[in-house]
Amino acid sequence: xxxxxxxxxxxxxxxxxxxxxxxxxxxxxxxxxxxxxxxxxxxxxxxxxxxxxxxxxxxxxxxxxxxxxxxxxxxxxxxxxxxxxxxxxxxxxxxxxxxxxxxxxxxxxxxxxxxxxxxxxxxxxxxxxxxxxxxxxxxxxxxxxxxxxxxxxxxxxxxxxxxxxxxxxxxxxxxxxxxxxxxxxxxxxxxxxxxxxxxxxxxxxxxxxxxxxxxxxxxxxxxxxxxxxxxxxxxxxxxxxxxxxxxxxxxxxxxxxxxxxxxxxxxxxxxxxxxxxxxxxxxxxxxxxxxxxxxxxxxxxxxxxxxxxxxxxxxxxxxxxxxxxxxxxxxxxxxxxxxxxxxxxxxxxxxxxxxxxxxxxxxxxxxxxxxxxxxxxxxxxxxxxxxxxxxxxxxxxxxxxxxxxxxxxxxxxxxxxxxxxxxxxxxxxxxxxxxxxxxxxxxxxxxxxxxxxxxxxxxxxxxxxxxxxxxxxxxxxxxxxxxxxxxxxxxxxxxxxxxxxxxxxxxxxxxxxxxxxxxxxxxxxxxxxxxxxxxxxxxxx
Ligand code: GLN
Numbered sequence: 001x002x003x004x005x006x007x008x009x010x011x012x013x014x015x016x017x018x019x020x021x022x023x024x025x026x027x028x029x030x031x032x033x034x035x036x037x038x039x040x041x042x043x044x045x046x047x048x049x050x051x052x053x054x055x056x057x058x059x060x061x062x063x064x065x066x067x068x069x070x071x072x073x074x075x076x077x078x079x080x081x082x083x084x085x086x087x088x089x090x091x092x093x094x095x096x097x098x099x100x101x102x103x104x105x106x107x108x109x110x111x112x113x114x115x116x117x118x119x120x121x122x123x124x125x126x127x128x129x130x131x132x133x134x135x136x137x138x139x140x141x142x143x144x145x146x147x148x149x150x151x152x153x154x155x156x157x158x159x160x161x162x163x164x165x166x167x168x169x170x171x172x173x174x175x176x177x178x179x180x181x182x183x184x185x186x187x188x189x190x191x192x193x194x195x196x197x198x199x200x201x202x203x204x205x206x207x208x209x210x211x212x213x214x215x216x217x218x219x220x221x222x223x224x225x226x227x228x229x230x231x232x233x234x235x236x237x238x239x240x241x242x243x244x245x246x247x248x249x250x251x252x253x254x255x256x257x258x259x260x261x262x263x264x265x266x267x268x269x270x271x272x273x274x275x276x277x278x279x280x281x282x283x284x285x286x287x288x289x290x291x292x293x294x295x296x297x298x299x300x301x302x303x304x305x306x307x308x309x310x311x312x313x314x315x316x317x318x319x320x321x322x323x324x325x326x327x328x329x330x331x332x333x334x335x336x337x338x339x340x341x342x343x344x345x346x347x348x349x350x351x352x353x354x355x356x357x358x359x360x361x362x363x364x365x366x367x368x369x370x371x372x373x374x375x376x377x378x379x380x381x382x383x384x385x386x387x388x389x390x391x392x393x394x395x396x397x398x399x400x401x402x403x404x405x406x407x408x409x410x411x412x413x414x415x416x417x418x419x420x421x422x423x424x425x426x427x428x429x430x431x432x433x434x435x436x437x438x439x440x441x442x443x444x445x446x447x448x449x450x451x452x453x454x455x456x457x458x459x460x461x462x463x464x465x466x467x468x469x470x471x472x473x474x475x476x477x478x479x480x481x482x483x484x485x486x487x488x489x490x491x492x493x494x495x496x497x498x499x500x501x502x503x504x505x506x507x508x509x510x511x512x513x514x515x516x517x518x519x520x521x522x523x524x525x526x527x528x529x530x531x532x533x534x535x536x537x538x539x540x541x
Contacts, residue, residue, distance in 0.1 A: 001169060002130045002135055002136065002137070002138060002169070003136060003137045003138070003169050003170070003171070003265045003267075004126070004130075004137075004138050004140065004161055004165055004169060004170045004171070005024065005137055005138070005139045005140070005170075005171045005173060005261070005265075006139075006140050006142070006158045006161075006170070006171070006172050006173065007020070007021045007024070007139065007140065007141040007142065007173045007174075007175060008142050008146050008155065008158075008172070008173070008174050008175070008199065008204075009142070009143075009144065009145045009146065009174070009175050009176065010145055010146050010174055010175070010176030010177070010191070010192055010194075010195025010196070010198075010199075011145065011176045011177040011191040011192060011194075011195055012145065012177050013143070013144055013145050015175070015176075015177045015212045016175075016212055016239060016245075016248070017141060017175045017212075018039075018070075018071040018074050018075075018141065019074060019239075019245045019248050020175045020210050020212070020239055020248065020252070021037060021071070021074075021075070021139060021141040021175075022037070022071075022074045022075050022077075022078035022079065022248075022249075023078065023239075023248040023249035023252055024139060024173065024249075024252075024257070024261065025037050025075060025078060025079050025137075025139050026078050026079060026249040026277070027249055027252065027253050027257060027258035027261065027272070028136075028137050028139075028258070028261065028262065029079055030249075030258075030272040030273050030274055030277065031258060031262055031268075031269045031270060031271075031272050032269035032270045033136040033137050033262070033267075033269055034133070034134065034135050034136045034137070035079060035081075035135065035136065035137045035138075035139060036081070036083065036087065036129060036130075036132075036133070036135050036137075036138055036139070037072075037075040037079070037083065037087065037138075037139045037140075037141065038087045038088070038089060038126060038129055038138065038139070038140040038141070039068070039069050039071045039072055039075070039087065039088050039089070039140075039141050039143065040088075040089045040090075040122075040140060040141065040142045040143060040154050041069050041088065041089070041090045041091075041143045042090070042091050042142070042143060042144050042148065042150035042151045042154060043090060043091060043092070043143075043150065044090070044091050044092050044095070044150070045090060045092050046090060046092035046093055046096060046429060046430075047066065047067045047068065047085075047088070047090060047092070047093075047429070047430060048060070048067050048068055048069050048070075048088070049067030049429060049430055049432075050428055050429055053299050053302070053304075053305040054298075054299045054301070054302055054305060055302075057070045057302065057304030057305055057307060058070045058073070058304060058305055058306060058307050058308060059461070060072045060073040060308065060511065061434060061435065061459045061460070061461050061508060061511055062082070062083055062084060062085045062087075062088075062435065062459075063082045063084070063435060063436045063457075063459065064084050064085050064435055064436070065085065065430075065434035065435025065436075065459075066084070066085020066086075066088060066434075066435070067085075067430060067434065067461070068085060068087075068088035069088055069143065070304065070307050070308070071141065071143075072087060072088055073307065073308045073311075073511065074245075075087075076511075076514070077311060077513075077514055077515060078246075078249070078515075080514050080515075080517070084132070086125070086128065086129060086132075087129055089122070089125050089126075091150055091153075093125075094118060094121050094122055094125070094153075095118070097121050098112065098117050098118055098121050114153050114156075115153075115156060118153050119153055119156050119157040119160060122153060122154055122157035123157050123160065123161060123164075126138065126140055126157070126161070136267070137265070140158070142154050142155065142158070145195065146174075146195045146198045146199055147195065147198050152202070155199075155202055155204065156202065158172070158204065159202065159203045159204050168265070168266050169265075171207045171208065171261060171264055171265065172199075172204055172205070172206045172207050172208070173206070173207065173208045173209070173210065173261075174195070174196065174199060174206050174208075174209050174210070174229075175209075175210045175212060175239070176191070176192040176195050176196075176209070176210075176211060176212065177191065177192070177211075177212050177213070178191075178192055178211045178212065178213040178217060178221065178225075178238075179191070179213075180213065180214055180215065187213060187215075187217060187218060187221045189211075189221050189224050189225055189228070192209075192211060192225060193224075193225075193228045193229075196209070196228060196229045205230065206229055206230075206231055207231065207235060207264060208231065208235045208236075208237070208257070208260065208261065208264070209225055209226075209229050209231065209235065209236050209237070210236075210237045210238070210239050210252070210257075211225060211236065211237070211238045211239070212238075212239045213238055213239075213240055213241075214240065214241045215240050215241070216238055216240045217238040217240070222236050222238070234256065234260060235260060237252050237255045237256075237257045237260075238255065239251070239252060243285050244281065244284055244285055246277070246280065246281045246284060246515060247281055247285070249277070250274065250277070250278065250281065253272065253274070258272055276516065277515075279516075280318065280515045280516050283318045283321065284314065284317075284318045284515070287317065287318070287321050287322050287323035288321040288322070289320070289321055289322040289323070289530055289533075289534070290322060290323045290324075290325065291317065291322050291323075291324055291325075291348040291349065291526060291529040291530050291533060292324075292325050292326075292327070292346070292347050292348050292349075293313060293324060293325070293326050293327070293347060293348065293349045293350070293351050293526075293529065294326075294327050294329055294343075294344055294347040294349070294350050294351065294367075295309070295326050295327065295328050295329065295351045295352075295353060296329050296331045296334070296350065296351070296352050296353075296363065296364050296367040297328060297329070297330070297331060297352075297353050297355065297360070297364075298330075298331055298355045298356075298357075298359055298360040299355075300328040300329055300330040300331070301328070301330070303328060306328070306353055308508070308510040308511055308513070309351070309353050309381065309510045310326055311510070311513065312509070312510035312513035312518065312519055312522045313326060313351070313522055313525075313526060315513045315514065315515055315516075315517070315518040315519075315522070316513070316518040316519070316522040316523040316525065316526040316527070317526050318515070318516075318518070319516075319518045319523055319526075320523070320526060320527045320530055322526060322529075322530050324526060326351075327347070330360065330363075331360030331361070331363035331364045331367065332359070332360050332363050333363060334362075334363035334364075334366045334367055335360070335362050335363040335366070338366070341366060341367065341370045344367060344370050344371070344374075344376065345374065345376075347376065348376075348377065348529035348530070348532060348533045349376065349377040349378070349379065349501075349525060349526070349528070349529035349532075350367055350368070350370070350371040350376050350377070350378050350379075351378075351379050351380075351381075351384070351525070352364050352367065352368060352378075352379075352380045352381070352383070352384030352387060352388070352504075353381050353382070353383070353384055354381055354382040354383050354384065354461070354508065355382075355383035355384075356383070356406075357406070358406070358407045358408075361383075361387060361404075361407050364383075364384070364387050365387050365390055365391045365394070368380065368384075368387055368388050368391040369391050369395055371502070372391065372392075372395075372396075372496065372499065372502060375499055375500050376500075376532075377500055377501035377502075377525060377528040377529045377532060378499075378501065378502045378503070378504070378525075379501075379503055379504065379521065379522070379525040380503075380504030380505075381504070381505060381507075381508055381509070381510065382460075382461070382462055382505075382506060382507070382508055383462075384504055385493075385494065385504035385505055385506050386404055386406075386416045386462075386464060386465075386466070386506070387404070388494060388502075388504045389415050389416055389466055389470075389474065389479075389494065390402050390403055390404055390415055390416060392474060392477070392479050392496075393413060393415045393470065393473075393474060396477045396478070396479075397473050397474060397476075397477045399413040399415070399470075399473070401413060402414075402415045402470075403415070403416070404416030404417070404464055405417050405418060405464070406418075406463075406464050413470070414467055415466065415467055415470045415474070416464050416465065416466060416467060417464060417465070417467040418463055418464055419433060419462075419463060419464065419465050419490075421433075422463045422464075425463075432460075432461050432462055432463050433460050433461070433462055433463065434459075434460060434461055435459055435460065436457045436458060436459050436460075437457065437458070437460055437485065437507075438455060438456075438457055438485070438486050439455070439456050439457070439458055439483045439484065439485065439486075439492045439493070439507065440454060440455060440483065440484055440485070440486050441453065441454050441455070441456060441482060441483050441493070442480075442481075442482045442483070442484075445480060445482035445495060445497075446482065446495045446497065446501075446503060446524070446541070447482040447483050447493050447495060447503070447521075448482065449540075449541040450520035450521060450523070450524045450541055451520045451521075452520075456483075458492075458505070458507035458508070458509055458512065459507060459508050459511045459512065460506065460507050460508065461508060462506065465490055465491065465506065466481075466490075466491040466506075468489070471491070478496060478497070478498065479494055479495075479496060480494065480495050480496070480497055481493065481494055482494070482495050483505065490506070491506065492505060492506045492507060493505045493506070493521075500528060500532055500538050501524065501525060501528030501529075501532075501538070501539075503521060503524065503525065505521060509521045509522060510522065524539070524541060527539050527541075
């Protein structure tokens with residue numbers, strides 16, 4: 001019998017509900033439960049793909065090509081599992097399905113309503129995930145906060161699921177902020193009490209609460225939270241601020257949360273085994289070395305735009321005993337003032353991430369040129385790969401006005417061009433080249449030494465690619481395409497063998513990086529940054 005755990009948030013969003021949800025999953029996983037996680041996003045977009053990362057944070061890409069909320073990335077990293085796109089449910093998807101059914105005549109003669117038709121569709125989608133595999137627990141996190149208008153049908157569906165699945169098979173967990181007043185240093189539980197009341201008003205009686213606070217909550221506040229929430233004191237936990245998110249499952253488990261939830265579900269599997277996780281957290285938080293990386297991006301003002309990249313760099317750092325600090329630098333900075341480029345000398349590596357549209361691209365191209373000419377380790381991902389091709393075409397092959405047609409449609413040298421199958425596409429939603437595709441790696445290359453295999457699968461999200469007509473001239477000048485699609489039509493990885501470390505890929509390898517299993521490209525990059533910093537020779541791999 002599958003168990004359902006529902007996580008809601010109170011007071012404010014962006015207080016780490018996703019991390020708490022991932023941590024609950026982890027606490028159950030180390031006890032032997034087979035867990036999957038669903039994220040509900042109550043916005044009306046069908047998926048996250050059409051949203052601006054500068055406002056909403058990164059669009060995460062699943063193996064099966066879903067463009068999802070970034071929380072799915074967190075779940076994948078904490079639990080070391082691949083989630084399908086159906087694990088991100090939005091209001092857009094639910095309404096689309098209900099309206100399609102209505103047009104088909106499935107509800108003929110009836111008035112179609114939020115309850116039961118919309119809530120039925122929500123429950124159907126949650127159960128569909130549960131049926132996919134023999135999961136013990138399905139965790140479902142609802143985005144936003146309790147009281148939001150758009151979240152209401154989802155919370156109503158959660159409420160109904162207790163009636164249908166039974167008390168022992170459903171658990172409600174609420175994560176809410178407890179602010180500390182700066183002037184008096186007091187912990188304030190009142191906002192949390194209000195969100196608990198709001199849940200009660202719609203018929204959800206909580207089982208467990210997690211108070212998110214800068215510090216460990218005092219005994220008096222814990223007692224108060226339990227009292228107002230009508231739950232035992234042992235069911236209240238505190239997610240206080242810790243040096244890294246990966247510590248959160250450890251601190252919650254120390255407070256007894258893992259035991260409490262598994263007890264509440266009526267199944268005790270095995271004793272938790274934290275060895276592997278603890279070792280990772282230790283190496284992650286106590287590095288022997290340190291590297292500093294410049295990330296040159298368009299969305300530099302919001303670190304969440306690059307969250308998977310940041311985590312991939314850090315996982316790679318942990319594997320070479322190096323802490324990684326990242327400065328997010330707006331690419332336009334290098335367009336206004338060329339002397340700014342000199343600043344890049346202070347970094348151990350230069351990283352150019354994904355991106356869309358013309359803004360900031362000239363700055364990125366200059367930063368890439370600086371990395372190549374000063375021989376500072378460089379890693380480019382997706383747009384970073386395409387712009388590395390543009391830079392090389394301009395400055396190494398002498399094609400002065402080379403560009404991507406995404407930036408200049410009339411360039412005389414369209415070294416990066418729209419993929420042929422993209423040319424007739426008008427609709428924007430879910431129409432890029434998405435998800436995992438096979439890549440063949442050329443032997444005796446840096447990529448081969450890093451990946452140690454001829455065949456990899458990596459996730460994609462793009463419309464443009466390297467133009468076939470320029471392969472030859474680029475290669476003639478020393479650029480090596482070390483990864484290609486199996487039919488040889490699509491360039492996937494480039495490298496410059498004469499540089500200390502210069503690598504870029506059309507795919508997004510950060511989406512598959514996990515604690516203790518860093519992606520090889522990212523690992524190679526951070527290792528090279530460290531070697532260069534320590535004055536060592538080029539790493540051999
Ligand atoms: N804008 C480029 C494209 O669509 C790169 C996309 C990306 O960086 N994810 O091909």
